[in-house]
Amino acid sequence: MSSAPLEQSRTHPPVPRPRTGSPALDGVGSRLTEVIPAPVSVRPTPGVRYLLTAGTTIRTSDDPAALAVGEHLADLLRPATGHPLPVATLAADDTPPADTVTLLLEPATEPAPATEPDGGYRLDVTAEQVVIRAATATGLFYGVQTLRQLLPAEIESTTVAPGPWEVPGGQIVDAPRFAYRGAMLDVSRHFFEMPDVLRFVDQLARYKLNHLHLHLTDDQGWRIAIASWPRLAEIGGATEVDGGTGGYYTQADYRTIVEYAAARRITVVPEIDLPGHTNAALSAYGELAPDGVAPAPYTGTEVGFSSVAVASERTYDFVDDVLGELAALTPGPYLHIGGDEAFKLDATDYGTVMNRVQRIVAAKSKTVVGWHQLAPAEHVPGRVLQYWGTTTSDENVASAVRQGARVIMSPGNRTYLDMKYTDATTLGQDWAGLIDVRTAYDWDPGTYLDGVPAESVLGVEAPLWTETIRTVAEIEFMTYPRLVAVAELAWSPATTHDWDNFRLRLAAHSPRWTHANIHFHPSPEIPWPPTQ
Numbered sequence: 001m002s003s004a005p006l007e008q009s010r011t012h013p014p015v016p017r018p019r020t021g022s023p024a025l026d027g028v029g030s031r032l033t034e035v036i037p038a039p040v041s042v043r044p045t046p047g048v049r050y051l052l053t054a055g056t057t058i059r060t061s062d063d064p065a066a067l068a069v070g071e072h073l074a075d076l077l078r079p080a081t082g083h084p085l086p087v088a089t090l091a092a093d094d095t096p097p098a099d100t101v102t103l104l105l106e107p108a109t110e111p112a113p114a115t116e117p118d119g120g121y122r123l124d125v126t127a128e129q130v131v132i133r134a135a136t137a138t139g140l141f142y143g144v145q146t147l148r149q150l151l152p153a154e155i156e157s158t159t160v161a162p163g164p165w166e167v168p169g170g171q172i173v174d175a176p177r178f179a180y181r182g183a184m185l186d187v188s189r190h191f192f193e194m195p196d197v198l199r200f201v202d203q204l205a206r207y208k209l210n211h212l213h214l215h216l217t218d219d220q221g222w223r224i225a226i227a228s229w230p231r232l233a234e235i236g237g238a239t240e241v242d243g244g245t246g247g248y249y250t251q252a253d254y255r256t257i258v259e260y261a262a263a264r265r266i267t268v269v270p271e272i273d274l275p276g277h278t279n280a281a282l283s284a285y286g287e288l289a290p291d292g293v294a295p296a297p298y299t300g301t302e303v304g305f306s307s308v309a310v311a312s313e314r315t316y317d318f319v320d321d322v323l324g325e326l327a328a329l330t331p332g333p334y335l336h337i338g339g340d341e342a343f344k345l346d347a348t349d350y351g352t353v354m355n356r357v358q359r360i361v362a363a364k365s366k367t368v369v370g371w372h373q374l375a376p377a378e379h380v381p382g383r384v385l386q387y388w389g390t391t392t393s394d395e396n397v398a399s400a401v402r403q404g405a406r407v408i409m410s411p412g413n414r415t416y417l418d419m420k421y422t423d424a425t426t427l428g429q430d431w432a433g434l435i436d437v438r439t440a441y442d443w444d445p446g447t448y449l450d451g452v453p454a455e456s457v458l459g460v461e462a463p464l465w466t467e468t469i470r471t472v473a474e475i476e477f478m479t480y481p482r483l484v485a486v487a488e489l490a491w492s493p494a495t496t497h498d499w500d501n502f503r504l505r506l507a508a509h510s511p512r513w514t515h516a517n518i519h520f521h522p523s524p525e526i527p528w529p530p531t532q
Helices: 028-033 064-081 137-150 194-205 251-263 279-284 313-329 347-363 395-402 437-441 472-479 482-491 499-507 510-515
Strands: 041-052 057-061 087-090 100-105 121-125 129-134 165-174 180-186 211-215 267-274 334-338 367-371 384-387 406-409 457-464
Touching (some): 028 041, 028 165, 064 100, 137 165, 194 211, 194 251, 211 251, 251 313, 313 347, 347 367, 457 472
Parallel strands (some): 057 100, 406 457
Protein backbone atom coordinates (compact mmCIF):
# COMPACT_ATOMS: atom_id res chain seq x y z
CA MET A 1 0.00 0.00 0.00
CA SER A 2 1.37 3.39 -0.96
CA SER A 3 1.37 6.29 1.47
CA ALA A 4 0.47 8.75 -1.29
CA PRO A 5 -2.23 10.93 0.29
CA LEU A 6 -4.91 10.44 -2.40
CA GLU A 7 -6.19 13.30 -4.51
CA GLN A 8 -5.32 15.96 -1.96
CA SER A 9 -1.61 15.41 -2.57
CA ARG A 10 -2.18 16.93 -6.00
CA THR A 11 -4.44 19.68 -4.71
CA HIS A 12 -2.18 20.71 -1.83
CA PRO A 13 1.50 19.83 -2.39
CA PRO A 14 3.64 19.52 0.77
CA VAL A 15 5.00 22.79 2.13
CA PRO A 16 8.81 22.79 2.68
CA ARG A 17 9.86 22.75 6.32
CA PRO A 18 11.41 25.97 7.62
CA ARG A 19 15.21 26.00 7.68
CA THR A 20 15.37 27.34 11.22
CA GLY A 21 13.22 27.25 14.31
CA SER A 22 11.92 23.70 13.88
CA PRO A 23 13.02 21.11 16.44
CA ALA A 24 13.00 18.56 13.60
CA LEU A 25 16.23 20.11 12.23
CA ASP A 26 18.26 19.84 15.42
CA GLY A 27 19.60 16.31 14.98
CA VAL A 28 18.97 13.12 16.94
CA GLY A 29 18.32 15.00 20.17
CA SER A 30 15.42 16.91 18.65
CA ARG A 31 13.30 13.75 18.60
CA LEU A 32 12.96 14.11 22.36
CA THR A 33 10.98 17.31 21.81
CA GLU A 34 8.91 15.97 18.88
CA VAL A 35 6.91 13.43 20.88
CA ILE A 36 3.13 13.40 20.29
CA PRO A 37 1.11 13.60 22.47
CA ALA A 38 3.24 16.15 24.32
CA PRO A 39 4.54 14.62 27.59
CA VAL A 40 4.15 16.19 31.01
CA SER A 41 7.89 16.93 31.16
CA VAL A 42 10.93 16.43 28.94
CA ARG A 43 14.53 16.85 30.14
CA PRO A 44 17.11 16.33 27.37
CA THR A 45 20.67 15.28 28.17
CA PRO A 46 22.67 17.03 25.42
CA GLY A 47 25.30 14.96 23.69
CA VAL A 48 24.10 11.61 25.09
CA ARG A 49 22.88 8.85 22.78
CA TYR A 50 21.86 5.25 23.29
CA LEU A 51 22.59 2.98 20.32
CA LEU A 52 20.32 0.02 19.68
CA THR A 53 22.56 -2.77 18.30
CA ALA A 54 22.47 -6.40 17.26
CA GLY A 55 23.50 -7.20 20.83
CA THR A 56 20.71 -5.24 22.51
CA THR A 57 18.41 -7.22 24.76
CA ILE A 58 15.00 -6.38 26.22
CA ARG A 59 14.48 -7.09 29.91
CA THR A 60 11.26 -6.78 31.89
CA SER A 61 10.05 -7.21 35.43
CA ASP A 62 9.21 -10.81 36.27
CA ASP A 63 5.53 -10.36 35.51
CA PRO A 64 3.52 -11.80 32.61
CA ALA A 65 1.95 -8.45 31.72
CA ALA A 66 5.31 -6.68 31.65
CA LEU A 67 6.80 -9.52 29.62
CA ALA A 68 3.96 -9.16 27.07
CA VAL A 69 4.80 -5.46 26.67
CA GLY A 70 8.44 -6.41 26.15
CA GLU A 71 7.44 -8.83 23.40
CA HIS A 72 5.31 -6.11 21.83
CA LEU A 73 8.32 -3.78 21.82
CA ALA A 74 10.48 -6.43 20.19
CA ASP A 75 7.80 -7.04 17.54
CA LEU A 76 7.78 -3.30 16.76
CA LEU A 77 11.56 -3.02 16.42
CA ARG A 78 12.67 -6.26 14.76
CA PRO A 79 11.37 -5.69 11.20
CA ALA A 80 13.30 -2.46 10.57
CA THR A 81 16.41 -3.18 12.64
CA GLY A 82 16.82 -6.82 11.71
CA HIS A 83 18.14 -7.34 15.25
CA PRO A 84 17.12 -10.41 17.28
CA LEU A 85 16.24 -8.37 20.40
CA PRO A 86 15.68 -11.31 22.77
CA VAL A 87 13.21 -10.69 25.58
CA ALA A 88 13.68 -12.05 29.11
CA THR A 89 12.62 -11.24 32.64
CA LEU A 90 14.68 -9.89 35.53
CA ALA A 91 14.51 -11.13 39.09
CA ALA A 92 13.50 -8.48 41.61
CA ASP A 93 17.07 -7.91 42.81
CA ASP A 94 18.78 -8.10 39.40
CA THR A 95 20.56 -5.11 37.88
CA PRO A 96 19.89 -4.70 34.13
CA PRO A 97 23.10 -5.25 32.15
CA ALA A 98 24.45 -2.66 29.73
CA ASP A 99 22.99 -2.43 26.22
CA THR A 100 19.44 -3.19 27.35
CA VAL A 101 16.00 -1.72 27.05
CA THR A 102 14.41 -2.44 30.42
CA LEU A 103 10.72 -2.29 31.35
CA LEU A 104 10.23 -2.14 35.11
CA LEU A 105 6.99 -2.38 37.05
CA GLU A 106 7.59 0.07 39.85
CA PRO A 107 6.26 3.49 40.78
CA ALA A 108 7.89 6.29 38.82
CA THR A 109 10.18 8.35 41.01
CA GLU A 110 8.54 11.53 39.69
CA PRO A 111 4.89 10.59 39.27
CA ALA A 112 2.71 12.94 37.28
CA PRO A 113 -0.91 13.70 38.14
CA ALA A 114 -3.37 11.74 36.06
CA THR A 115 -7.03 10.90 35.87
CA GLU A 116 -6.08 7.42 34.66
CA PRO A 117 -4.02 6.01 37.54
CA ASP A 118 -2.35 3.27 35.53
CA GLY A 119 -1.30 5.43 32.59
CA GLY A 120 1.81 7.15 33.90
CA TYR A 121 5.40 6.19 33.07
CA ARG A 122 8.94 7.50 33.27
CA LEU A 123 11.47 6.94 30.48
CA ASP A 124 15.23 7.42 31.06
CA VAL A 125 17.83 7.21 28.31
CA THR A 126 21.56 7.04 29.06
CA ALA A 127 24.48 5.98 26.90
CA GLU A 128 24.27 2.47 28.38
CA GLN A 129 20.56 1.70 28.44
CA VAL A 130 16.93 2.72 28.15
CA VAL A 131 14.70 2.19 31.20
CA ILE A 132 10.93 2.61 31.28
CA ARG A 133 9.34 2.56 34.71
CA ALA A 134 5.61 2.43 35.45
CA ALA A 135 3.29 1.24 38.17
CA THR A 136 1.34 -0.88 35.66
CA ALA A 137 1.88 -2.67 32.39
CA THR A 138 -0.39 -0.10 30.74
CA GLY A 139 2.08 2.62 31.71
CA LEU A 140 4.92 0.52 30.31
CA PHE A 141 2.98 0.16 27.04
CA TYR A 142 2.60 3.92 26.73
CA GLY A 143 6.31 4.35 27.45
CA VAL A 144 7.02 1.95 24.59
CA GLN A 145 4.93 4.09 22.22
CA THR A 146 7.06 7.07 23.21
CA LEU A 147 10.28 5.12 22.75
CA ARG A 148 9.37 4.20 19.16
CA GLN A 149 9.04 7.95 18.44
CA LEU A 150 12.56 8.56 19.80
CA LEU A 151 14.05 6.23 17.20
CA PRO A 152 14.52 7.33 13.58
CA ALA A 153 11.44 7.39 11.37
CA GLU A 154 12.75 4.35 9.50
CA ILE A 155 11.90 2.24 12.57
CA GLU A 156 8.37 2.07 11.11
CA SER A 157 9.62 0.24 8.02
CA THR A 158 8.42 -3.33 7.49
CA THR A 159 11.76 -4.27 5.91
CA VAL A 160 15.31 -3.98 7.23
CA ALA A 161 16.69 -0.45 7.11
CA PRO A 162 20.32 0.62 7.65
CA GLY A 163 20.01 2.66 10.87
CA PRO A 164 21.89 3.68 13.00
CA TRP A 165 19.25 3.23 15.67
CA GLU A 166 20.08 6.06 18.05
CA VAL A 167 17.87 7.23 20.92
CA PRO A 168 18.48 10.73 22.31
CA GLY A 169 19.53 10.92 25.95
CA GLY A 170 17.24 12.42 28.54
CA GLN A 171 14.17 11.81 30.65
CA ILE A 172 10.45 11.91 29.97
CA VAL A 173 7.85 11.83 32.76
CA ASP A 174 4.32 11.43 31.51
CA ALA A 175 0.69 10.56 32.28
CA PRO A 176 -2.66 11.14 30.55
CA ARG A 177 -4.97 14.06 31.24
CA PHE A 178 -8.22 12.22 30.48
CA ALA A 179 -9.10 8.60 31.21
CA TYR A 180 -11.06 8.13 27.97
CA ARG A 181 -9.19 8.79 24.71
CA GLY A 182 -10.87 7.32 21.70
CA ALA A 183 -11.97 7.14 18.11
CA MET A 184 -15.12 5.76 16.54
CA LEU A 185 -15.28 3.73 13.36
CA ASP A 186 -18.65 3.47 11.64
CA VAL A 187 -18.78 0.00 10.10
CA SER A 188 -22.51 0.21 9.42
CA ARG A 189 -22.72 2.68 6.51
CA HIS A 190 -19.85 0.85 4.82
CA PHE A 191 -18.59 -2.45 6.20
CA PHE A 192 -14.89 -2.97 6.94
CA GLU A 193 -13.43 -6.43 7.34
CA MET A 194 -11.78 -7.51 10.58
CA PRO A 195 -8.15 -6.97 9.34
CA ASP A 196 -9.07 -3.38 8.45
CA VAL A 197 -10.34 -2.81 11.98
CA LEU A 198 -7.16 -4.31 13.45
CA ARG A 199 -5.08 -1.92 11.35
CA PHE A 200 -7.16 0.96 12.71
CA VAL A 201 -6.50 -0.32 16.25
CA ASP A 202 -2.75 -0.18 15.65
CA GLN A 203 -3.02 3.42 14.53
CA LEU A 204 -4.91 4.37 17.69
CA ALA A 205 -2.31 2.68 19.87
CA ARG A 206 0.66 4.55 18.44
CA TYR A 207 -0.73 7.85 19.79
CA LYS A 208 -1.90 6.44 23.15
CA LEU A 209 -5.63 6.35 22.41
CA ASN A 210 -7.33 3.74 24.54
CA HIS A 211 -10.94 3.29 23.35
CA LEU A 212 -12.32 2.02 20.04
CA HIS A 213 -16.01 2.82 19.63
CA LEU A 214 -17.52 0.52 16.99
CA HIS A 215 -20.78 1.81 15.49
CA LEU A 216 -22.13 -1.67 14.78
CA THR A 217 -25.73 -1.01 13.75
CA ASP A 218 -27.61 1.55 11.71
CA ASP A 219 -30.27 1.83 9.03
CA GLN A 220 -27.87 0.60 6.34
CA GLY A 221 -26.41 -2.46 8.06
CA TRP A 222 -26.29 -4.68 11.16
CA ARG A 223 -22.70 -5.84 11.69
CA ILE A 224 -22.60 -8.24 14.65
CA ALA A 225 -23.98 -11.78 14.73
CA ILE A 226 -26.55 -12.35 17.49
CA ALA A 227 -27.25 -16.04 18.06
CA SER A 228 -30.76 -15.52 19.42
CA TRP A 229 -31.75 -13.27 16.49
CA PRO A 230 -29.79 -14.70 13.53
CA ARG A 231 -31.54 -12.74 10.77
CA LEU A 232 -30.12 -9.47 12.18
CA ALA A 233 -26.76 -10.29 10.60
CA GLU A 234 -27.92 -12.55 7.79
CA ILE A 235 -30.49 -10.10 6.41
CA GLY A 236 -29.72 -6.82 8.17
CA GLY A 237 -26.02 -7.21 7.45
CA ALA A 238 -26.39 -7.82 3.73
CA THR A 239 -26.54 -4.17 2.65
CA GLU A 240 -24.60 -0.94 2.90
CA VAL A 241 -24.65 2.58 1.45
CA ASP A 242 -24.78 2.59 -2.36
CA GLY A 243 -26.02 -1.00 -2.45
CA GLY A 244 -22.85 -2.94 -1.67
CA THR A 245 -22.89 -6.44 -0.26
CA GLY A 246 -22.22 -5.35 3.30
CA GLY A 247 -21.08 -7.98 5.76
CA TYR A 248 -20.93 -8.66 9.46
CA TYR A 249 -18.62 -9.90 12.20
CA THR A 250 -19.14 -13.34 13.63
CA GLN A 251 -18.88 -13.49 17.38
CA ALA A 252 -15.44 -15.07 16.91
CA ASP A 253 -14.43 -12.09 14.72
CA TYR A 254 -15.63 -9.69 17.39
CA ARG A 255 -13.69 -11.54 20.10
CA THR A 256 -10.57 -11.30 17.95
CA ILE A 257 -11.01 -7.53 17.64
CA VAL A 258 -11.58 -7.20 21.39
CA GLU A 259 -8.54 -9.31 22.27
CA TYR A 260 -6.27 -7.61 19.74
CA ALA A 261 -7.32 -4.21 21.06
CA ALA A 262 -6.87 -5.26 24.69
CA ALA A 263 -3.29 -6.32 23.98
CA ARG A 264 -2.75 -2.71 22.88
CA ARG A 265 -4.49 -1.30 25.96
CA ILE A 266 -7.58 -0.34 23.98
CA THR A 267 -11.11 -0.98 25.24
CA VAL A 268 -13.78 -1.74 22.64
CA VAL A 269 -17.03 0.19 23.10
CA PRO A 270 -19.76 -1.48 21.00
CA GLU A 271 -22.77 0.55 19.91
CA ILE A 272 -26.27 -0.74 19.19
CA ASP A 273 -28.07 2.39 18.00
CA LEU A 274 -31.58 2.74 19.46
CA PRO A 275 -34.45 3.56 19.15
CA GLY A 276 -33.90 5.12 15.71
CA HIS A 277 -31.26 4.17 13.13
CA THR A 278 -32.86 0.71 13.19
CA ASN A 279 -33.99 0.02 9.63
CA ALA A 280 -31.54 -2.87 9.19
CA ALA A 281 -32.94 -4.59 12.27
CA LEU A 282 -36.53 -3.92 11.22
CA SER A 283 -35.89 -5.31 7.73
CA ALA A 284 -34.77 -8.56 9.38
CA TYR A 285 -37.58 -8.73 11.96
CA GLY A 286 -40.71 -6.84 10.95
CA GLU A 287 -42.28 -7.59 14.34
CA LEU A 288 -40.01 -4.88 15.78
CA ALA A 289 -41.44 -2.19 13.50
CA PRO A 290 -44.25 0.10 14.71
CA ASP A 291 -46.62 -1.27 12.06
CA GLY A 292 -45.34 -4.85 12.30
CA VAL A 293 -44.20 -4.82 8.67
CA ALA A 294 -40.56 -5.30 7.66
CA PRO A 295 -39.34 -2.29 5.63
CA ALA A 296 -37.16 -2.69 2.57
CA PRO A 297 -33.39 -2.63 3.12
CA TYR A 298 -32.00 0.90 3.01
CA THR A 299 -28.87 1.97 1.14
CA GLY A 300 -29.17 5.75 1.27
CA THR A 301 -27.77 8.26 3.74
CA GLU A 302 -30.82 10.01 5.22
CA VAL A 303 -31.38 9.81 8.97
CA GLY A 304 -34.27 9.91 11.43
CA PHE A 305 -36.90 7.91 9.56
CA SER A 306 -36.83 4.62 11.51
CA SER A 307 -37.89 3.52 14.98
CA VAL A 308 -38.63 0.39 16.94
CA ALA A 309 -42.12 -0.24 18.31
CA VAL A 310 -42.10 1.47 21.70
CA ALA A 311 -45.22 -0.22 23.11
CA SER A 312 -44.31 -3.79 22.12
CA GLU A 313 -42.76 -6.08 24.73
CA ARG A 314 -41.11 -7.91 21.85
CA THR A 315 -38.94 -4.81 21.37
CA TYR A 316 -37.57 -5.14 24.88
CA ASP A 317 -37.02 -8.89 24.48
CA PHE A 318 -34.94 -7.99 21.42
CA VAL A 319 -32.97 -5.32 23.27
CA ASP A 320 -32.37 -7.58 26.26
CA ASP A 321 -31.15 -10.46 24.09
CA VAL A 322 -28.89 -8.32 21.90
CA LEU A 323 -27.33 -6.37 24.75
CA GLY A 324 -26.98 -9.54 26.80
CA GLU A 325 -25.00 -11.33 24.10
CA LEU A 326 -22.91 -8.26 23.41
CA ALA A 327 -22.20 -7.70 27.12
CA ALA A 328 -20.99 -11.28 27.41
CA LEU A 329 -18.60 -10.73 24.50
CA THR A 330 -17.32 -7.37 25.77
CA PRO A 331 -15.02 -7.28 28.82
CA GLY A 332 -14.91 -3.48 28.84
CA PRO A 333 -17.32 -1.53 31.06
CA TYR A 334 -19.31 0.30 28.38
CA LEU A 335 -22.30 -0.44 26.17
CA HIS A 336 -23.24 2.40 23.82
CA ILE A 337 -26.98 2.57 23.11
CA GLY A 338 -27.07 5.43 20.59
CA GLY A 339 -30.13 7.55 21.31
CA ASP A 340 -29.69 10.16 18.57
CA GLU A 341 -31.95 11.39 15.80
CA ALA A 342 -35.07 9.47 16.85
CA PHE A 343 -37.25 11.93 14.98
CA LYS A 344 -40.23 9.55 14.67
CA LEU A 345 -40.82 9.54 18.44
CA ASP A 346 -42.16 12.29 20.64
CA ALA A 347 -40.46 13.08 23.94
CA THR A 348 -42.74 10.79 25.94
CA ASP A 349 -42.20 7.73 23.76
CA TYR A 350 -38.49 8.45 23.51
CA GLY A 351 -38.23 8.60 27.30
CA THR A 352 -40.23 5.39 27.67
CA VAL A 353 -37.96 3.32 25.44
CA MET A 354 -34.63 4.80 26.49
CA ASN A 355 -35.42 4.58 30.19
CA ARG A 356 -36.02 0.86 29.76
CA VAL A 357 -32.95 0.39 27.59
CA GLN A 358 -30.76 2.12 30.17
CA ARG A 359 -32.09 -0.18 32.90
CA ILE A 360 -31.38 -3.21 30.70
CA VAL A 361 -27.75 -2.08 30.31
CA ALA A 362 -27.42 -1.57 34.06
CA ALA A 363 -28.82 -5.07 34.63
CA LYS A 364 -25.95 -6.43 32.50
CA SER A 365 -23.48 -4.75 34.91
CA LYS A 366 -22.39 -2.36 32.19
CA THR A 367 -22.15 1.42 32.07
CA VAL A 368 -24.55 3.25 29.75
CA VAL A 369 -23.03 5.44 27.03
CA GLY A 370 -25.29 7.37 24.67
CA TRP A 371 -25.22 10.33 22.32
CA HIS A 372 -26.09 13.53 24.15
CA GLN A 373 -29.75 13.42 23.05
CA LEU A 374 -30.07 10.78 25.79
CA ALA A 375 -29.61 13.51 28.43
CA PRO A 376 -33.34 14.12 29.22
CA ALA A 377 -33.93 10.41 29.92
CA GLU A 378 -33.83 9.29 33.53
CA HIS A 379 -30.43 9.33 35.18
CA VAL A 380 -28.74 5.96 35.62
CA PRO A 381 -25.76 6.03 37.98
CA GLY A 382 -22.46 6.33 36.13
CA ARG A 383 -23.95 6.99 32.72
CA VAL A 384 -21.91 8.78 30.07
CA LEU A 385 -23.17 11.22 27.44
CA GLN A 386 -21.26 11.71 24.21
CA TYR A 387 -21.59 15.33 23.13
CA TRP A 388 -21.54 15.81 19.35
CA GLY A 389 -23.16 19.23 19.11
CA THR A 390 -21.64 22.21 17.36
CA THR A 391 -22.29 24.79 20.07
CA THR A 392 -20.63 25.33 23.43
CA SER A 393 -23.86 25.26 25.43
CA ASP A 394 -26.43 22.52 26.02
CA GLU A 395 -28.65 22.87 29.08
CA ASN A 396 -29.89 19.26 28.89
CA VAL A 397 -26.31 17.99 29.09
CA ALA A 398 -25.45 20.43 31.87
CA SER A 399 -28.51 19.27 33.83
CA ALA A 400 -27.52 15.62 33.40
CA VAL A 401 -24.02 16.44 34.61
CA ARG A 402 -25.47 18.04 37.74
CA GLN A 403 -27.16 14.68 38.39
CA GLY A 404 -23.85 12.88 38.07
CA ALA A 405 -23.46 12.09 34.37
CA ARG A 406 -20.04 12.31 32.76
CA VAL A 407 -19.33 13.52 29.24
CA ILE A 408 -17.21 12.35 26.32
CA MET A 409 -16.40 15.37 24.19
CA SER A 410 -16.95 14.80 20.46
CA PRO A 411 -18.10 18.21 19.15
CA GLY A 412 -19.06 17.74 15.53
CA ASN A 413 -17.28 20.87 14.35
CA ARG A 414 -14.01 19.87 16.06
CA THR A 415 -13.66 16.08 16.15
CA TYR A 416 -15.80 14.61 13.36
CA LEU A 417 -13.26 13.00 11.06
CA ASP A 418 -15.80 12.65 8.24
CA MET A 419 -15.98 16.41 7.79
CA LYS A 420 -14.08 17.80 4.82
CA TYR A 421 -10.73 19.50 5.46
CA THR A 422 -11.50 22.23 2.92
CA ASP A 423 -14.01 22.92 0.15
CA ALA A 424 -11.66 21.05 -2.19
CA THR A 425 -11.75 17.78 -0.22
CA THR A 426 -13.49 15.17 -2.35
CA LEU A 427 -14.43 12.86 0.54
CA GLY A 428 -16.61 13.56 3.52
CA GLN A 429 -19.38 16.00 4.42
CA ASP A 430 -19.61 19.59 5.62
CA TRP A 431 -22.80 19.89 7.68
CA ALA A 432 -20.74 20.61 10.84
CA GLY A 433 -18.32 22.84 8.94
CA LEU A 434 -14.88 22.37 7.47
CA ILE A 435 -12.35 20.96 9.92
CA ASP A 436 -8.71 21.68 9.17
CA VAL A 437 -5.96 20.52 11.51
CA ARG A 438 -5.90 23.72 13.56
CA THR A 439 -9.66 23.57 14.10
CA ALA A 440 -9.30 19.99 15.35
CA TYR A 441 -6.50 21.07 17.73
CA ASP A 442 -7.36 24.54 19.00
CA TRP A 443 -9.94 23.89 21.73
CA ASP A 444 -9.89 22.65 25.32
CA PRO A 445 -12.12 19.65 26.15
CA GLY A 446 -12.03 20.57 29.83
CA THR A 447 -13.58 24.01 29.36
CA TYR A 448 -15.49 23.60 26.09
CA LEU A 449 -19.09 23.06 27.17
CA ASP A 450 -20.87 25.43 29.55
CA GLY A 451 -21.94 23.77 32.78
CA VAL A 452 -19.60 20.81 32.27
CA PRO A 453 -16.53 21.20 34.51
CA ALA A 454 -13.29 19.43 33.66
CA GLU A 455 -13.85 16.85 36.39
CA SER A 456 -17.06 15.75 34.64
CA VAL A 457 -15.29 15.24 31.30
CA LEU A 458 -14.46 11.56 30.99
CA GLY A 459 -12.48 12.20 27.84
CA VAL A 460 -12.44 12.89 24.12
CA GLU A 461 -13.42 10.85 21.07
CA ALA A 462 -13.07 11.49 17.33
CA PRO A 463 -15.83 9.76 15.33
CA LEU A 464 -15.44 8.71 11.70
CA TRP A 465 -18.76 8.19 9.93
CA THR A 466 -18.47 6.35 6.64
CA GLU A 467 -21.26 7.48 4.32
CA THR A 468 -18.54 8.51 1.82
CA ILE A 469 -15.71 6.29 3.08
CA ARG A 470 -15.22 2.94 1.36
CA THR A 471 -11.55 1.92 1.68
CA VAL A 472 -8.78 1.73 4.27
CA ALA A 473 -6.87 4.40 2.35
CA GLU A 474 -9.86 6.73 2.69
CA ILE A 475 -10.18 5.98 6.41
CA GLU A 476 -6.55 6.95 6.90
CA PHE A 477 -6.74 10.03 4.71
CA MET A 478 -9.63 11.43 6.76
CA THR A 479 -8.04 10.32 10.04
CA TYR A 480 -4.47 11.53 9.63
CA PRO A 481 -3.43 14.05 10.77
CA ARG A 482 -6.58 15.24 12.59
CA LEU A 483 -6.80 12.22 14.90
CA VAL A 484 -3.28 12.97 16.09
CA ALA A 485 -4.40 16.46 17.08
CA VAL A 486 -7.33 15.04 19.07
CA ALA A 487 -5.03 12.46 20.69
CA GLU A 488 -2.86 15.25 22.04
CA LEU A 489 -5.88 17.09 23.49
CA ALA A 490 -6.97 13.88 25.22
CA TRP A 491 -3.56 12.99 26.66
CA SER A 492 -1.44 16.08 27.25
CA PRO A 493 -1.70 18.66 30.04
CA ALA A 494 -3.58 21.79 29.01
CA THR A 495 -0.42 23.77 29.78
CA THR A 496 1.35 22.14 26.81
CA HIS A 497 -1.28 23.28 24.32
CA ASP A 498 0.48 25.35 21.66
CA TRP A 499 -0.54 25.29 18.00
CA ASP A 500 2.72 26.70 16.66
CA ASN A 501 4.72 24.06 18.50
CA PHE A 502 2.31 21.26 17.63
CA ARG A 503 2.39 21.94 13.90
CA LEU A 504 6.19 21.62 13.91
CA ARG A 505 6.11 18.38 15.89
CA LEU A 506 3.36 17.05 13.63
CA ALA A 507 5.42 17.81 10.54
CA ALA A 508 8.23 15.63 11.88
CA HIS A 509 5.88 12.62 12.03
CA SER A 510 5.00 12.42 8.34
CA PRO A 511 8.12 10.36 7.47
CA ARG A 512 6.99 7.84 10.09
CA TRP A 513 3.60 7.54 8.41
CA THR A 514 5.27 7.14 5.02
CA HIS A 515 7.46 4.30 6.29
CA ALA A 516 4.39 2.71 7.93
CA ASN A 517 2.41 3.00 4.66
CA ILE A 518 -0.22 5.21 6.30
CA HIS A 519 -2.15 7.50 3.98
CA PHE A 520 -2.57 11.08 5.16
CA HIS A 521 -3.74 14.51 4.09
CA PRO A 522 -0.77 16.87 3.58
CA SER A 523 -2.49 19.90 5.07
CA PRO A 524 -0.97 23.21 3.90
CA GLU A 525 -1.11 24.38 7.53
CA ILE A 526 1.77 22.05 8.38
CA PRO A 527 5.43 22.60 7.29
CA TRP A 528 5.93 19.03 6.06
CA PRO A 529 9.48 17.97 5.25
CA PRO A 530 10.31 17.70 1.55
CA THR A 531 9.43 14.32 0.10
CA GLN A 532 12.36 12.08 -0.73
